[in-house]
Amino acid sequence: MSAPNSDYDPVxxxxxxxxxxxxxxDEALAAVAAADSVxxxxxxxxxxAGDRSPLAxxxxxxxxxPPQARKEAGQRVGQARGAVTQALAARTAEVESAExxxxxxxxxxxxxxxxxxxxxGARHPVTTISEHVADIFVAMGWEVAEGPEVEAEWLNFDALxxxxxxxxxxxxxxxxxxxxxxxxxxxxxxxxxxxxxMLTRKPPIYVVCPGRVFRTDxxxxxxxxVFHQVEGLAIDEGLSMAHLKGTLDHFAQAIYGDGMTTxxxxxxxxxxEPSAEMDLLCYVCHNEPADVASCRTCKGEGWVEWGGxxxxxxxxxxxxxxxxxxxxxFAFGIGLDRTITGRYDIADLRDLFDGDVRFTEPxxxxx
Numbered sequence: 075m076s077a078p079n080s081d082y083d084p085v086x087x088x089x090x091x092x093x094x095x096x097x098x099x100d101e102a103l104a105a106v107a108a109a110d111s112v113x114x115x116x117x118x119x120x121x122x123a124g125d126r127s128p129l130a131x132x133x134x135x136x137x138x139x140p141p142q143a144r145k146e147a148g149q150r151v152g153q154a155r156g157a158v159t160q161a162l163a164a165r166t167a168e169v170e171s172a173e174x175x176x177x178x179x180x181x182x183x184x185x186x187x188x189x190x191x192x193x194x195g196a197r198h199p200v201t202t203i204s205e206h207v208a209d210i211f212v213a214m215g216w217e218v219a220e221g222p223e224v225e226a227e228w229l230n231f232d233a234l235x236x237x238x239x240x241x242x243x244x245x246x247x248x249x250x251x252x253x254x255x256x257x258x259x260x261x262x263x264x265x266x267x268x269x270x271x272m273l274t275r276k277p278p279i280y281v282v283c284p285g286r287v288f289r290t291d292x293x294x295x296x297x298x299x300v301f302h303q304v305e306g307l308a309i310d311e312g313l314s315m316a317h318l319k320g321t322l323d324h325f326a327q328a329i330y331g332d333g334m335t336t337x338x339x340x341x342x343x344x345x346x347e348p349s350a351e352m353d354l355l356c357y358v359c360h361n362e363p364a365d366v367a368s369c370r371t372c373k374g375e376g377w378v379e380w381g382g383x384x385x386x387x388x389x390x391x392x393x394x395x396x397x398x399x400x401x402x403x404f405a406f407g408i409g410l411d412r413t414i415t416g417r418y419d420i421a422d423l424r425d426l427f428d429g430d431v432r433f434t435e436p437x438x439x440x441x
Contacts, residue, residue, distance in 0.1 A: 090132060090135055090136070090139075090147045090150070090151070092150060094132075095129075095132065095150050095151060095154050096154070098122075098128045098129050098132065098154060099129070099154040099157055099158060101122070101128075102118075102122035102123070102127075102129070102158040102161075103157065103158065103161050105118045105121065105122055106118055106122070106158070106161045106162055106165045107161075107165065109165060109169065110169065111169060111173070112166070112169055112170060112173060115162065115165060115166050115169055118162070119162055122158055123155070123158055123159060123162060129151060129154055129155050129158065130155075132151055133148075133151050133152075133155070135147075136148050136151065193431075193435075194435075196431070196434040196435045196436070196437050196438055197434070197437065197438070198426075198434050198437070199414050199418070199426070199434070199437050200302050200410060200411065200414065200426060202437065203410055203413065203414055203417075204284040204302065204304065204410060206329075207282065207284060207304050207325075207329075207410070208282060208284060210325060210328045210329075211280075211282040211306065211325075214280075214321075214324070215280060216280040216281060216282050216306070216308075217280065217281050217282070218281070218282055218283075218284070219267050219268075219270075219271050219281040219282070219283050220267065220283070220285065221261075221264070221266055221267035221270050221283070221285070222261075223260060223261055223285070223286060223287075223288070224251060224258055224259075224260060224261070225258065225259055225260075225261040225266045226257065226258055226266075227243075227257040227258060227259055228257070229266040229269050229270065230259050230261055230262060230263075230265075230266050231243055232393070233266070233269040233390065233393045233394060234265050234266075234269060234344065234345040234390055234393075235344040235345050235387050235389045235390050235393070236344050236345070237344075240344065242262065247262060247289055247290055248260075248262055248289070248290065249288050249289075249290060249299075260287075260288035261285075261287055261288065262287060262288065262289050263287050263303060263305070263407065264283045264284070264285045264287060264303045264304070264305045264407070265283075265305055265345060265405075265407070267281075267283040267285065267305070268281070268283060268305060268307040268405060269390075269393075269394050271283075271307065272307075272309065272391070272394035272395065272396050273394050273395060277309045277310055277311075277396060277401045277403075278308075278309060278310040278311075279307060279308065279309040279310070279403070280307075280308050280309075280310075281306070281307050282304060282305070282306045282307075283304065283305045283306070283307070284302070284303070284304040284410065285302065285303065285304075286300060286301070286302050287300075287301060287302070287303050288300055289301075293424065294423075294424075295421070295422045295423055295424065296423055297423065298411070298423055298424070298426075298427060300427065301409060301410075301411045302409070302410040302411050303407055303408065303409055303410060304407070304408055304410055305405060305406065305407040306321070306405060306406050306407075307386070307403065307404075307405045308321070308403050308404050308405075309386065309391070309396060309401050309402075309403035310401065310402075310403065311400060311401060311402070312402065313385075313402045313403050313404055314385070314402070314404075315338075315348070315350075315384075315385060315404065317404060318383055318384075318385070318404035318406065319336065319338070321404075321406075322336045322352060322383065322406060323335050323336055326354055326355075326380075329413065329417070330354070330357045330417070333355075333360065334354065334355050334357065335355050336352050336353060336354055336355070336380065337352070337353045337355075337377060338350035338351070338352055338353075338383070339351045339352075339353065341382060341384075343382055343384055344387070345384075345386065345387050345390050345405070346382075346383070346384025346385055346386055346387055346404075346405060347384065347385060347387045347388075348384055348385055349382065349383070349384035349385075350382070350383055350384055351379060351381075351382055352379075352380050352381055352382065352383050352406065352408075353377035353378060353379055353380060354377065354378050354379075354380040355376070355377060356369060356371055356372035356375070356376055356377060356378055357371070357378070357416065357417070358370075358371040358372070359371070359372060359376065361376030361377065371416070378416065380408055380413075381406060381407050381408030381409065382406070382407055383404065383405065383406035383407070384404065384405065384406075385402065385403070385404050386402070386403040386404060386405055391403070411423060411426055414426065
């Protein structure tokens with residue numbers, strides 16, 4: 075029977091040869107010394123102290139040696155690995171300290187300098203566009219009219235030819251103010267301002283009425299129970315739909331630029347006859363054949379809905395003390411909030427009302 079090979083020399087295993095171990099150690103220490111950043115040291119740790127590093131692979135060879143040879147080989151490899159680990163720790167401390175000093179130097183602030191801690195302010199886009207719309211019509215010779223947000227039922231409905239049975243008068247659309255006997259509501263549109271104007275002035279009348287209105291809508295990305303409108307009213311002798319169309323085209327160009335125009339689609343509103351839904355030429359694709367099909371704003375229509383308009387119903391003129399035999403007029407109304415979301419590509423209407431100053435900051439102080 076043959077006996078164990080007690081004369082086995084571990085140096086015959088190449089990875090465990092003293093010169094080879096020394097070479098691996100020196101190579102690792104050189105790499106550690108050359109690393110000048112935390113990222114570089116991380117890669118050195120992987121290459122020279124990780125599970126697949128040369129010294130780690132050499133350590134695995136020890137298990138194949140006979141028992142009497144393992145101690146010496148293990149000590150040799152362990153000392154080499156320990157030297158590398160210590161060098162890594164020392165170099166890491168040095169590099170981290172140097173990087174921290176560079177960062178502190180680069181970010182140094184002279185705290186003795188005077189400073190103004192106030193953040194620059196910004197106007198809300200609803201405010202700026204309301205004033206911009208008012209300026210457009212004032213330049214045309216119109217006036218700006220205002221009215222209360224808590225309005226009499228008669229002015230909000232009856233004077234505008236919305237009879238007692240009209241569905242808009244139910245609780246589904248209107249916020250009623252207690253007690254019921256007061257017959258007051260949170261105005262559902264800015265049209266009561268037009269009625270107040272006709273009751274207190276004599277024609278000719280040219281007024282624009284921006285303001286906040288209220289309806290019992292659910293709050294979501296495209297609807298809000300509180301929103302903003304601007305309505306226009308013109309009462310004079312001989313006014314027609316042609317004058318309305320010219321006014322709206324000028325208004326559209328002032329808001330969206332040259333080349334914008336509107337179109338009318340027949341519709342119904344109790345306070346105008348005839349009535350129309352007005353569409354705005356898509357401000358993204360401009361209804362160009364090459365672009366309209368893929369336009370997400372108008373969904374391939376070439377036009378986007380903008381509001382309602384029409385010739386003032388003679389019943390409204392009579393209710394407000396204007397002679398319908400002598401005078402005629404036109405009116406229109408658009409939603410300011412949707413005008414803003416379309417103009418500035420705002421996806422969620424709720425951003426206008428959340429009160430987050432980070433939303434208003436990009437708008438600055440000018441439109």
